Amino acid sequence: MKHIDKVADMAAVSGRLASEEKSIGFVPTMGYLHEGHLALVEEARKENDIVIMSIFVNPAQFGPGEDFDSYPRDLERDAALAEKAGVDILFHPSPEEMYPQKSDIRIMPGKQADVLCGASRPGHFDGVLKVITKLFHLTRPERAYFGQKDAQQLAIIETFVRDYNFPVEIRRVPTVREKDGLAKSSRNVRLTPAERQEAPSIYEALRKGSRMLRETGDADRALKIVRDGLALIPGGKTDYAEILEYPSLRPLTAESQEAIVAAAVQFSGARLIDNILVAMDDKTC
Amino acid sequence: MKHIDKVADMAAVSGRLASEEKSIGFVPTMGYLHEGHLALVEEARKENDIVIMSIFVNPAQFGPGEDFDSYPRDLERDAALAEKAGVDILFHPSPEEMYPQKSDIRIMPGKQADVLCGASRPGHFDGVLKVITKLFHLTRPERAYFGQKDAQQLAIIETFVRDYNFPVEIRRVPTVREKDGLAKSSRNVRLTPAERQEAPSIYEALRKGSRMLRETGDADRALKIVRDGLALIPGGKTDYAEILEYPSLRPLTAESQEAIVAAAVQFSGARLIDNILVAMDDKTC
Structure with a gap:
């Protein structure tokens, strides 16, 4: 498994793969992997030549007072799990790599973002659409894999991809649960x-x-x-x-x-x- | 020269070209071509295997009371000029093709859009960023060519491409003028x-x-x-x-x-x- 932590390297590698007719399956995550993430990798593994996973705790989607600093992180463990699951490329940029300068161009989801989690997390889905756009452009996937557990995120991303003609197919993967029914998180x-x-x-x-x-x-x-x-x-x-x-x-x-x-x-x-x-x-x- | 007027066809063709290692140079226009546009094609022709030109008078970037309806259009003449200039693929979708459903996801440029033309054309650059995102995703260019005449548009698109990691190089082309100095438009x-x-x-x-x-x-x-x-x-x-x-x-x-x-x-x-x-x-x- 190849590790990439620079944006320029990721762009160069995905550009090369695109021209080699390799289909890329992309699994975006915030790390601290569990079986829910590994189910996404499993699906991606079946359908693509190359599986890229990103691990990036995206500051743009956390509001003030939310748990950005305390969000659990363990890159070493994640890398071992990803490799075992069949990930080919693990992309784990720093926040400084992803946001090297302040940007005031925003992507604003519409009414889909005003309900459910969006009602109490203003700006959250702006941050999600920002990072997903950047990650799609950097990894150039043919298919991208999202868990049904984050159903609002999935719905907004499906709408965004359709309305903005991203050349990527969004694949929904069912929620993985503990034996007692609790959704993995x-x-x-x-x-x-x-x-x-x-x-x-x-x-x-x-x-x-x-x-x-x-x-x-x-x-x-x-x-x-x-x-x-x-x-x-x-x-x-x-x-x-x-x-x-x-x-x-x-x-x-x-x-x-x-x-x-x-x-x-x-x-x-x-x-x-x-x-x-x-x-x-x-x-x- | 190949004519394409369906979004799905354009996406399929650019996807195939990307996997064939053909570099694509893209020239977005609103048609009614003049030497300014042809200078963009000339640059694109020098640097790429395939030149795609789009002709699309984008309703999303015209405000109420602006000249969307009266904007000059002449596809037949444009097609002849484009072919002569060396365009390989002319993409001229209808507004219904480009906007098949109402979308309330918006891309909002920041302060760069509040001055110059943006001051008197609220929402204009939202519409520009929307259509450029869609066109970039549909044509997958390695390089895209813009005239220096629309300097604010060029500046905003350069910032957008940088901040959102679009895999495209923006090329600035100098303004083409009439003999008496008037910028071609x-x-x-x-x-x-x-x-x-x-x-x-x-x-x-x-x-x-x-x-x-x-x-x-x-x-x-x-x-x-x-x-x-x-x-x-x-x-x-x-x-x-x-x-x-x-x-x-x-x-x-x-x-x-x-x-x-x-x-x-x-x-x-x-x-x-x-x-x-x-x-x-x-x-x-």
């Missing part, structure tokens, strides 16, 4: 033992709500079930619980084909998110 | 005969101001000369006349290495812009 290590016991209740509440939505099509009742379930978590405060059309993230209508049932819960040392997608097309008959 | 056809006689005074005023700036380094005196010269044009109203640092478009300082002396003049049926770049580095000693 780099932030799970910051839960206290008691919180770790309670955290699977997020998925449990989403599952119950999803079942109600699937069976009855009644989003209000389904959402109440989710909220009631989350309210029972002693150590976690519900940040949001919503049911929306996916991937537009607009209110659900009779024409909606897919819905997202999503929640965020704040624990003492970590804010966890999770979601379930529900196919709605069979509700029209 | 597709909008010149909309001048009345009397205005056409007066229009070279724009360049004349910029030249006198530039000479003063070059000889004395005194931007205030230089700017007064420009403004006085423009005020003498009977049929034209000065929209702006400015001297700024280039390409930052910030106020000139003792450290500035290059200055732009720029003006816009509104005639009855056309608003004309022009500029001169002045090297300032020899002023520090």
